[in-house]
Amino acid sequence: MIRRVALAGAAVAALLAWAPDAHAQASYTAVELRIEGVPGPAPATGPRACTGPGGSCMLSATLFLPEPLPTEPVPAVLSPHGFPGHRGVEYVRKAAELLASQGYVVLTWDARGFGTSQGYVMLDHPDYEGADVSKVIDHLATLPQVQMDGPGDPRVGMYGQSYGGAIQFLAAARDRRIDALVARETWHDLRYSLVPNGIVKYQYTSLLFAGGQAATNGNLSPQLADWYARAVATNTGPPDLLEELRIRSPVAYAGRIEVPTFILQGARDTLFNLVESQRNVDMLVRDGVPTKLLWYWGGHGGYTMYPDRQKTWAADDPLEQRQLAWLDRHLRGDADVDTGPAFEYFDEDGQLRSSDRLPPIASVDVELGRPGQTMLKPPGRTCPPTGAPTCSYTETSNYSAPGQPFANQAPYDAPGAFLNLDTAPLEQALPVVGNPVATFSVTTATGQPVSLFLKIFDVAEDGSARLINRLVTPVRASPGQTYTIDMAGFAYTFDPGHRIRLTVATTDAAYFGTDPADQVTLGSAVSLRLPVSSADLRAPRPELPARLPEAGGPELPATGGGAWAGVLLLILARWMRNRRRA
Numbered sequence: 001m002i003r004r005v006a007l008a009g010a011a012v013a014a015l016l017a018w019a020p021d022a023h024a025q026a027s028y029t030a031v032e033l034r035i036e037g038v039p040g041p042a043p044a045t046g047p048r049a050c051t052g053p054g055g056s057c058m059l060s061a062t063l064f065l066p067e068p069l070p071t072e073p074v075p076a077v078l079s080p081h082g083f084p085g086h087r088g089v090e091y092v093r094k095a096a097e098l099l100a101s102q103g104y105v106v107l108t109w110d111a112r113g114f115g116t117s118q119g120y121v122m123l124d125h126p127d128y129e130g131a132d133v134s135k136v137i138d139h140l141a142t143l144p145q146v147q148m149d150g151p152g153d154p155r156v157g158m159y160g161q162s163y164g165g166a167i168q169f170l171a172a173a174r175d176r177r178i179d180a181l182v183a184r185e186t187w188h189d190l191r192y193s194l195v196p197n198g199i200v201k202y203q204y205t206s207l208l209f210a211g212g213q214a215a216t217n218g219n220l221s222p223q224l225a226d227w228y229a230r231a232v233a234t235n236t237g238p239p240d241l242l243e244e245l246r247i248r249s250p251v252a253y254a255g256r257i258e259v260p261t262f263i264l265q266g267a268r269d270t271l272f273n274l275v276e277s278q279r280n281v282d283m284l285v286r287d288g289v290p291t292k293l294l295w296y297w298g299g300h301g302g303y304t305m306y307p308d309r310q311k312t313w314a315a316d317d318p319l320e321q322r323q324l325a326w327l328d329r330h331l332r333g334d335a336d337v338d339t340g341p342a343f344e345y346f347d348e349d350g351q352l353r354s355s356d357r358l359p360p361i362a363s364v365d366v367e368l369g370r371p372g373q374t375m376l377k378p379p380g381r382t383c384p385p386t387g388a389p390t391c392s393y394t395e396t397s398n399y400s401a402p403g404q405p406f407a408n409q410a411p412y413d414a415p416g417a418f419l420n421l422d423t424a425p426l427e428q429a430l431p432v433v434g435n436p437v438a439t440f441s442v443t444t445a446t447g448q449p450v451s452l453f454l455k456i457f458d459v460a461e462d463g464s465a466r467l468i469n470r471l472v473t474p475v476r477a478s479p480g481q482t483y484t485i486d487m488a489g490f491a492y493t494f495d496p497g498h499r500i501r502l503t504v505a506t507t508d509a510a511y512f513g514t515d516p517a518d519q520v521t522l523g524s525a526v527s528l529r530l531p532v533s534s535a536d537l538r539a540p541r542p543e544l545p546a547r548l549p550e551a552g553g554p555e556l557p558a559t560g561g562g563a564w565a566g567v568l569l570l571i572l573a574r575w576m577r578n579r580r581r582a
Contacts, residue, residue, distance in 0.1 A: 266299020
């Protein structure tokens with residue numbers, strides 16, 4: 001049974017008398033709330049104006065209480081949403097229902113500026129969205145249904161993805177009351193996510209900006225709009241923008257996050273790739289934080305979380321089992337709960353494998369053939385989102401997963417504007433698990449920096465080549481410098497007889513490039529270090545369930561059909577017109 005009621009904050013405390021234990025029940029009561037956030041930037045008038053006490057921004061929230069209620073207070077879980085989104089989207093609602101069915105008190109809320117919450121969207125700013133989390137925890141501390149560790153200190157964990165994953169790190173760095181984190185598909189450093197190695201990720205950046213403006217009716221902070229315009233105009237991150245992206249990222253809070261953290265990342269995610277999760281894990285492990293890492297099949301862009309199938313929202317789903325086990329161990333304090341090995345991942349055959357060691361587990365250096373070659377950089381810095389003959393193409397961001405409009409458009413490279421560096425045929429299978437590292441240098445005819453795009457292919461014995469997971473690593477390279485770059489990672493086994501190919505291109509349709517035409521020569525010192533699995537990798541645990549119903553993963557944003565370019569251009573044109581009028 002599901003009951004939904006609306007109450008003012010203080011009235012929740014007296015909602016229901018205690019009832020028998022509800023740890024495994026599938027019913028809940030949903031209570032609609034308005035919670036006082038912190039004051040902050042907001043429109044002067046209208047529904048987004050901050051009207052709370054002292055100019056505080058009011059947040060719309062939903063409290064999920066397990067029904068019947070437990071006989072004793074229980075831990076609580078905060079479940080924030082992604083970008084753009086709100087507390088009512090399916091993945092947030094389903095997660096809250098699952099957690100409530102397992103006996104947790106769950107609270108979801110519209111982040112400031114989204115849904116019906118007040119204020120501007122400040123993009124996970126620690127002093128606004130981060131401080132709002134503390135106000136939400138303050139509210140939990142008033143509820144008799146929630147277990148307390150001390151006065152004003154509820155037992156509380158967090159569970160969310162993407163935008164709702166990064167906010168967990170920021171909140172935990174400033175509020176010691178948080179006891180456990182489960183963060184999926186999120187970033188380590190927005191500078192790397194949106195301006196990786198000095199190159200603007202223009203397709204995804206434009207989608208995020210346009211989607212955020214559309215979802216909030218133009219309610220992104222004016223500062224965010226200014227940053228977007230400047231990044232697009234300059235194809236780089238101005239220093240003030242890069243600093244603002246840094247403070248909105250876990251990287252800025254190294255040494256301040258102390259709570260047990262379970263990180264899950266999608267191997268096909270081209271917005272927040274596996275490098276982000278690896279760097280978050282490295283940061284936490286250096287600080288002695290209990291950490292678990294899982295790389296699943298999917299990621300942003302509509303990819304399913306399992307190979308060719310989506311996860312369910314049931315407690316016996318393997319991914320949910322692991323997340324619930326983490327919360328049971330670190331929130332309920334149940335020492336008998338097994339949270340499994342430190343690292344798990346899906347290999348290319350769809351098998352879930354594991355290791356007691358976090359990656360990188362081991363590495364090998366491979367020799368690449370034919371360095372010192374020359375390629376052309378065509379004029380112009382942008383390509384159509386769906387590619388062009390003079391531009392290399394890896395994906396149409398967010399719309400290239402199976403079932404998406406551009407799923408069948410194969411990657412290709414522009415003639416004369418790329419170089420292939422191959423290994424010799426492999427004598428034995430090589431299972432790569434993690435982030436490859438490429439080292440190289442370049443010279444250019446103009447002496448100016450050039451945008452380069454690095455990719456790894458599996459080349460079969462018949463010469464056919466497969467780009468691994470549509471992954472590309474951009475870098476703005478200056479002549480005379482040697483670069484050592486973490487490439488986007490994967491879990492993939494190269495078969496005996498196959499060759500590993502490093503492709504270096506001068507264009508990519510998903511990114512801005514450098515403007516002028518140029519001639520680029522790759523330096524003679526080119527190396528590739530590959531992270532590999534080792535003998536302690538074990539068979540899957542547990543086995544995957546039977547085939548699940550087909551469904552898409554989270555998308556950014558859902559613009560529908562094949563109208564990627566039309567919808568994006570319409571939103572951006574309207575914004576630019578309003579900006580000129582202003």
